[in-house]
Amino acid sequence: MVARPKLLVTRRIFPEVLERLEAHFEVASNQDDEEWSAEALRARVSDCEALFVVASDRVDAALLGAAPKLRIVSTGSVGYNHIDLAACSARGVVVGNTPDVLTEATADMAWTLLMAAARRVSESERWLRDGQWKRWAFDQFLGADLFRSTLGIIGMGRIGSAVARRARGFEMTVLYSNRSRAANEAELGAQFVPRDELLARADHVVLVLPYSQATHHTIGERELALMKPTATLVNIARGGIVDDAALARALEEGRIAAAGLDVYENEPALNPALLDAPGIVLTPHIGSATRSSRVGMAMLAADNLIAFAEGRPLPAPVRVG
Structure with a gap:
């Protein structure tokens, strides 16, 4: 049996999204939903091939250096200014986001x-x-x-x-x-x-x-x-x-x-x-906070990850080159 790639999910997500991901990945998720420090995130992602982040998670050269196996980052947001695209490009890491659904x-x-x-x-x-x-x-x-x-x-x-x-x-x-x-x-x-x-x-x-x-x-x-x-x-x-x-x-x-x-x-x-x-x-950053939009965002972020795992083009890629 081929081992499933390891995925780290940095926040608690909807059960139906987690279930879809678990069919394709060995998933570790932040069920406490506490925001991890940069150091804690680097430690947890060290052996992962895939990473599901939110807009408050910084994906930079330091994180990428601590995660030599990482191949894809999918953010559950439209914005991606928290991701160093140049550093991802240099390491061959694919990036996806979630336009349209919100x-x-x-x-x-x-x-x-x-x-x-x-x-x-x-x-x-x-x-x-x-x-x-x-x-x-x-x-x-x-x-x-x-x-x-x-x-x-x-x-x-x-x-x-x-x-x-x-x-x-x-x-x-x-x-x-x-x-x-x-x-x-x-x-x-x-x-x-x-x-x-x-x-x-x-x-x-x-x-x-x-x-x-x-x-x-x-x-x-x-x-x-x-x-x-x-x-x-x-x-x-x-x-x-x-x-x-x-x-x-x-x-x-x-x-x-x-x-x-x-x-x-x-x-x-x-x-x-x-x-x-x-x-x-x-208001506390609730612009997209309807259930349909937030589930849609999480699902699209998951779709990006699953497509990559299956060798297909991401449905919502971010140009990193």
Whole structure:
């Protein structure tokens, strides 16, 4: 009998996904679901041919050096900035990710944060729960309109396009900024504009671009200064795209009105200034957190691993060369 390749799964996954993997691999999985240190991960992967990671796991040259048998890394995420693709390429390690399956859920989350922030939902709920609601008033918790306002989307890929499609119901003017013109801009009714123009014109800005060194602090002091004082900023992309400290200052000083964040620099650690900033809605990286999306992500990550084990092309490969 041919020995099955060894697979390390760094987080607890759904039973049906684990069962599929166990039919093809000798699986060791993190059933406690505690985040392992880099040292602990290197020790556990040392004799493995395959690795199933999540976005908080760093796959770098040090890990690859500790795992001489490793041949494939499959991440249960669309983003792969936690994986050193150059180091993987140099060692002949294949990489897979999970595009598409979380598009609609994440676009829904963008709208959840946008509406909650623009209409001051979290702020007013805390005020109500604190027992401060004593009377109704015309000027109580006045928020921003979404209907027939201007939406700016930075990053018009799959998720950005899904965000734009939802804007039709609000009869919004949709602006977008991207590395290149989107082939579907006419279908979406979206207008391509330079980023600075988008920031100056938009009533609401949604960030949906991948993280890299080139996109680090895409929104910082200068960009926040371009936005309207009545504007809302939403980040469902990746932490590090927004300078969180600069955003907290802009909110505190009233230079923008509201923000909704699902991702953060150095998460799960938060810049404490965000917790005290007015007009902000904070969620713990749950953009894709519906059962269908999360199971779909885990299944696609498993499909990548199984395809490799069977000598087939990965259904969702990341270009590593």
